[in-house]
Amino acid sequence: MHIRKATLQDLDIITPLFDGYRQFYRQASNLEGASVFLKERLTNKESTIFIAFYDREETEAVGFTQLYPLFSSVSMEQMMLLNDLYISPAHRGKGIGTLLINSAKELCLSLKQKGIVLQTETTNPAQQLYERLGFNKDPDLHYFWAR
Template sequence: MTGQAVQQQGNQSTPQADPGVVVRVAGAADVEAAAALFRGYLDFYEVEVGDPDAPRAFLAERIAKDESLVLLADAPGSGTVGFAQVYRAFSSLSLTTAWILNDLYVAPSGRRTGAGRALLREVLRRAREAGVSCVQLETAYDNTVAQGLYEAEGFVREQFHVYVHDLGGAGTSAGA
């Protein structure tokens, strides 16, 4: 991935969509910044990580192997404040490609800057450009702030239940 920056113009009628937020693809040089945000995301979802370097190693591997799209958001005067991670998938029901927005996080210092909205819009823009049929995500039932953002940007709550069978792996699943 290239680390190329994209200026996010946002919706001028939405005060949270600051046109100064820049969203860029994370490359190998961005792993430390992305990992710091990833650790904040894991803390937000109360995921205990035994090895403090595991989040960094996980992201570094995803980026190096091009297994996910990792985006970073830079807010004016605040630096890199948010990240999103997208996995490519397939939808058997629609016989098409789908994307899973697995992680979206904005550090407390970057909240209310429009960084989350800018990240979300950039994921959707890239998905449309790639011909993806849909972008899926999940979030905690009590994360009403994120739910409000997702619904304001056109996401619709599905009527499916999500089930997980923990196989005792190293991590715990958490959604965007």
Template sequence: MVVKEATLEDLEGIAQLFNEYRKFYHQEDHLDGAREYVHARLDKGDSVLFMVKEDNAYLGFTQLYPTFSSISMAKAWILNDLYVHKNARGKGVAEALLEEAKAYALETSAVSIALSTAPDNFPAQRLYEKHGYKRDEQFYHYELGLV
């Protein structure tokens, strides 16, 4: 099992996983759109994608977006996406991705990594808490939908 930062050479494998990830969150199957989106992120460098690969099979990915903490006056990361192919679950793929994200955040002198997950995604909640993530009970999250 290899964990590494994804490049444009990994586009097809990551796009397939990204499409599956979106379907997990009840979005329509749209492989072409997933490919275009992932290509843009990799090409523009406005996110960082880490992936796990084994024997030429793409098993999972996580995507980090940069942000800043005004209070800390420092860089932070948003772990926006984490997905493991259903056939690779239970093999430590998610743990490897979380460890790689943490190492990268430390390497880039970030003060934190933030993430959100669905209220009913109990396996993800247990995983995050196992890795030291704390549920925010100090602030409420709001979002303004524009589409």
């Protein structure tokens, strides 16, 4: 496996993975919309995306994670939101999620940030992975307002 940060030149590589991620969460496929969304995030430097490749030659992208910046007013520190984590179904259970999350942790440590927040459905089996990698459930973070 090979993990690296995505650049704007990787848009065609990450778009189908991002579309697959959205479909996992019961959204209709929308490759054009996914491409526009990711292009805006990368162009405006609003997120960091790590891509997992099956090999060092980068012939097959098999997963990604996307992180957004957050700030804690109480601690006056920056932190990250691990918003998206997706592994192609054929490659699940091979440690790719661990590698992607560890890449996010390394970035967090290198930037001296407070930590990483993540949110997922309560039925998502990836919760076991998050807990195994040191994430703790936070009962204080359970409100959401929607328009």
